Amino acid sequence: MATPLSADRLVAALRAEGVTVVEHPGWRTHNRNGAGAWGPVAGVMIHHTVSSGTKSSVDMCFNGYEGLPGPLCHGVIAKDGTVHLVGSGRANHAGGGDPFVLQAVITETYDDRPPAPRFHQGSKGATDGNSRFYGFECINLGDGRDPWPAEQLDAIERVSAALCRAHGWGARSVIGHLEWSDWKSDPKGFGMPAMRQRVQTRLGKDPARPAVPKPTPPKKPALEPFPGASFFRQRPNSPVITAMGHRLVAEGCGRYRSGPGPRWTEADRRSYAAWQKKLGYRGNDADGWPGPSSWAALRVPRTSK
Incomplete structure (x- = not known):
């Protein structure tokens, strides 16, 4: 796990990865740090907003709504790929989730998917995800029919790679909300395993240059199976x-x-x-x-x- 990036370092990391960034007024001091811990961070969580329209979605994620104050994420990824930053610090986006998923993300030991989650907000044994994950809300109705434009998917890839690169993480540190909580279904409309493959491919390249050779992945250590x-x-x-x-x-x-x-x-x-x-x-x-x-x-x- 790692110390969260400051607002300046977050902006610099995103722009270095080619992300178009819009800084919402007041975002640098907007957080829920008074409600709990922020960090150490272990990864990036992707969501969908169940909304349409850039301005209304950004306003909702900045302000929150009755019963859930904002910020509801760190950045909102619009349909055109623009990333609107709305919070710096703890945000109300992940809620409670599965401690085994957190452990798998920290160690990056799973294959194409983390273990299926068995916990959610308020359930016995759930782990606080708001303290451990950066959160990005993507503007989409979440009905499985609302399209995901190429520009938006590219921005999700770049945002995820930027944070992984800044912290020295691999693509397995990027998960969807549905992979964290057994109550959630977001993001709906594209698969997180395929997105992680895109992120990992990008991490094999220098953002300032066309390409560099991919590092050879380390061999997985042989583990003792559960003896019963x-x-x-x-x-x-x-x-x-x-x-x-x-x-x-x-x-x-x-x-x-x-x-x-x-x-x-x-x-x-x-x-x-x-x-x-x-x-x-x-x-x-x-x-x-x-x-x-x-x-x-x-x-x-x-x-x-």
Whole structure:
């Protein structure tokens, strides 16, 4: 994760990527920082406005509406590709979402899509997305029929690439609202996997030059598959437990007085419970006994071929 860009650095990053920027009056000090944290940021979230008309959409995203004060995003992407900046700081755009999606975005470990979200605003275990994502609202009715002009899609690509380039992220740090919350469907009318491919292609180019060679992507590390819930209940003596313990320590969740070692102990259970709580689990879901989702997020390296 990264420190959010200042207003000046945000404008500079967007313009360097070829984005046409309009600064809405007052946007540089317009935010919801008094309502919660802003940063560290992990990615970019794309939305549709369910509205038409540039001026009315920009005004709505700047001011908000009854029950949801503005800004409702950081920038509004118009049909002609112009980006209207309306907020700098925390914005009311993402709401609560899935902690496993956040972890996948931070580590950029998913394939074409993040894990399917199971959380939403107000649900138990949801994570605050307003503190972790830049948000861009794209003017579209969101009915699946309203067209997405080439200029607008190009601006989404450029905005996303600009922020990824500024923070050293890859295209997997760009997600749609529907990939964050199981309540949402935006953006509707184009696919985020295809947009991420466009962003990744752009990131292989210098914005000031025609093209540079694409870097060779690093090989994905081999990970230990989930050995099953019963494996841990049998209190095994295995190098898998040692590898798991080292990952828990690396994540700041180690509760060991010594070790970790290969024998499953109560210290391993306490450490794993701390990891589950870090992911947003509570109650019986954070009892320290590993499950497949939390195990996948921990990314334990394979201990044997």
